[in-house]
Amino acid sequence: MELNLKKLKPYGDILDDGVVQVSFTLPVEPSAEAREAAIQLAQKMGFEPVKVATMEKAANGFAFFVIYGNLKASVDFTQIKVLKVESEKRGRDEIDEIIRKHIGRKLVVLGACTGYDAHTVGIDAIINMKGFAGDYGLERYQWLDARNLGAQVQNDELLKLAAAGKADVILVSKVVTQHNIHVKDLKELMAKAARLGLKEKLIFVAGGPRVTHPLALECGFDAGFGVGTKPSEVASYVVEEYLKRHLPEAYEEVTGKKASGARKAASKPAPKARSRKPTKPIRKAKPRRARARV
Numbered sequence: 283m284e285l286n287l288k289k290l291k292p293y294g295d296i297l298d299d300g301v302v303q304v305s306f307t308l309p310v311e312p313s314a315e316a317r318e319a320a321i322q323l324a325q326k327m328g329f330e331p332v333k334v335a336t337m338e339k340a341a342n343g344f345a346f347f348v349i350y351g352n353l354k355a356s357v358d359f360t361q362i363k364v365l366k367v368e369s370e371k372r373g374r375d376e377i378d379e380i381i382r383k384h385i386g387r388k389l390v391v392l393g394a395c396t397g398y399d400a401h402t403v404g405i406d407a408i409i410n411m412k413g414f415a416g417d418y419g420l421e422r423y424q425w426l427d428a429r430n431l432g433a434q435v436q437n438d439e440l441l442k443l444a445a446a447g448k449a450d451v452i453l454v455s456k457v458v459t460q461h462n463i464h465v466k467d468l469k470e471l472m473a474k475a476a477r478l479g480l481k482e483k484l485i486f487v488a489g490g491p492r493v494t495h496p497l498a499l500e501c502g503f504d505a506g507f508g509v510g511t512k513p514s515e516v517a518s519y520v521v522e523e524y525l526k527r528h529l530p531e532a533y534e535e536v537t538g539k540k541a542s543g544a545r546k547a548a549s550k551p552a553p554k555a556r557s558r559k560p561t562k563p564i565r566k567a568k569p570r571r572a573r574a575r576v
């Protein structure tokens with residue numbers, strides 16, 4: 283049997299059988315009627331035939347099911363187009379070497395978890411020295427000056443620090459998404475950045491478990507990263523984006539691609555090989571009392 287990408291289906295035992303395992307709980311005691319209800323629900327989900335592998339009592343008045351079913355639906359894989367971060371994944375040494383050779387100074391990266399969001403672990407995973415899943419954090423890069431401002435940093439404070447510290451890149455983490463607070467905070471940051479003339483000057487990257495690249499673009503960011511992101515993926519994007527905007531020739535040399543997407547602001551090349559220290563050391567934003575505004 284040959285794989286037909288135009289009619290892609292889940293794989294169970296044999297190609298195109300469409301076998302899927304789903305589990306759910308019904309708020310009724312396990313019984314023959316509960317089993318039939320689970321089968322009918324699975325049929326409504328598009329499974330045929332349906333096999334109830336497990337029906338267990340989860341608690342008083344609750345039945346837990348594991349169902350195997352053959353999914354009838356398929357998707358045309360050849361027609362799928364996804365808006366995604368296009369940069370090539372590179373290792374730390376290569377990224378450091380690109381910055382040393384083509385930019386000649388450290389790129390200043392500021393990261394924070396913003397608003398009233400107190401979840402620090404995501405931004406720590408990206409920035410802190412030890413990194414995430416065996417991938418060193420941005421602090422470990424010789425040619426990045428990466429600073430982690432922690433959590434509960436207000437948008438105004440972040441932009442003030444970005445301007446004062448002459449940041450090149452802003453990394454924003456959003457974890458709490460209740461009532462779409464992440465979208466509201468991200469959009470507000472970008473509206474303020476635009477008013478301060480920072481939107482075009484800096485590279486803005488958003489991240490978090492429910493952040494996607496399209497969502498980040500919708501909020502006015504340049505890129506978005508979600509679950510399982512590794513620091514080197516972020517560094518790879520940042521260095522390519524910086525070259526694309528400021529040093530199109532170097533971008534073409536490094537990537538083999540035309541810097542056609544270069545922005546207007548990019549026409550002014552960044553000065554090479556100069557040390558750019560922030561006017562004042564960037565102080566960590568004052569932590570606010572953890573408050574769940576959700």
Ligand code: B12
Binds near residue numbers: 398459490
């Ligand atoms: C630990 C934790 C906490 C700790 C946080 C401690 C700390 N210092 O961070 C504490 C106890 C404080 C906490 C509090 C709350 N929490 Co909490 N918490 C969690 C938990 C268990 C783990 C989060 C975590 O650390 N993940 C590990 C990191 C590594 O993963 P990550 O954040 O996804 O980061 C990765 C990527 O997303 C990405 N990334 C993240 N940020 C960025 C940024 C950039 C720029 C980039 C490029 C990439 C990137 O890279 C990272 C590495 O791959 C989650 C549940 C879960 N299992 O996820 C709930 C969870 C996030 N919390 C939740 C909630 C509701 C709360 C509270 C509101 C609870 C309450 N009612 O008080 C409060 C909120 C407090 C506040 N003001 O924010 C909900 C959020 C639901 C939602 N959708 O909004 C979750 C999902 C639990 C749940 N299932 O309900 N929490």
